Amino acid sequence: MLSDTRTNAGVDNIATFCKMHVFENPQERMIALMTSGNLAISQAVVSLLNDGVEFGESGKPETLYSVPSMFRAAQLVSEAVRQTYNVHKEAMQSQGVSFEVGMMLGGQIKGREMRLYQVYSAGNFIEATEDTPFLQLGEHKYGKPILDRAVTYDVHPHDAIKLALVSMDSTLRSNLSVGMPLDLLVYGRDALCVAIRRRIHEDDPYFRQVRDYWSTALREAYQRLPRPDWARE
């Protein structure tokens, strides 16, 4: 999982906030949540998840530390989004502000499968599958072509890191509302704890290497491509 840290209320009002939240109980569960959309809303959802969401018939507050499965975790995030909507919809509508929030939820609980979900503003959610093994939140278009062409279900984690950084670099170059530093999280199946959690700043040597290498590689690639035989010298 890779997130940027830029939030904005217009191009003249930007700030840095972490959009990646980790709910980890090593050897028992590792759940990570990335957020996008309206910052006040996504912070409200995360606060609610931390406090505990009253959910289901028991009426007992649940958190991402107590849910028994990732599916239940996705339902909990969905419920938190819907409760937040119910609290804020009227005031937001009266100001003409749309309720926009997106969440990505990934991880594993002991004895269960690793799962990856995307939760929309309405609280509905989808899961990544072997056919579509990656999901994107927020500004997704600039960074999608490289993922479409290169990401497979069995991609090596090291290659996945490279591809996520290349994809994010494409987005950073084109959308001012996406900004450094980046937050990277890597989780390995059945580890039940975070493998890598790293903040990547503008001057990170590896990120700079990726940027320079990728621009050079693309230039060399199209130059090696033969010209069409219907184009005269």
Next chain:
Amino acid sequence: MLSDTRTNAGVDNIATFCKMHVFENPQERMIALMTSGNLAISQAVVSLLNDGVEFGESGKPETLYSVPSMFRAAQLVSEAVRQTYNVHKEAMQSQGVSFEVGMMLGGQIKGREMRLYQVYSAGNFIEATEDTPFLQLGEHKYGKPILDRAVTYDVHPHDAIKLALVSMDSTLRSNLSVGMPLDLLVYGRDALCVAIRRRIHEDDPYFRQVRDYWSTALREAYQRLPRPDWARE
């Protein structure tokens, strides 16, 4: 210039229309116009340009065959967009349909410079410069990263053809409202006639070669990229 041919009124209602129009008087002028947005509007603008637009104090209808400069051509397209808006705005507003149209205008008139303009829905327009030597119409995000990284003001026309096709391929893969066949036009400075005009179909051997080559090149490129030294084996 490269355009697709897909138009749609919903995913269950698609059709093929040429979006590239050429106004050529060999040895005297070559002007090409690409259109995007609402098809009824863009066809209305092109028809008006063909019939002649009453413009300026003389009141004499002008066409893209009569304007004395590319700047005047851009003003004429702008005026045609505004006149079309005035005719249709009321009926469209009453149906809740927004007036969306985009035009790209490129070419050269004898004794003048080669120019490239983009005209927006409001009739305002911008020109490509040495700093930003390419322009995009319509669905532009998926195809932009490769152009950002590789297109320079002095790119060779053969390389520009390759890059335009790679960029369009990225867009075709991600947006159903963009579809084959493609229309390609190449113009060489001071030629005053079209160098290449070619319709590229799904089974075009060169386009298939570009697609396959590019996917392979990207895969090889990220695999060659060293893994971060902070990622364990």
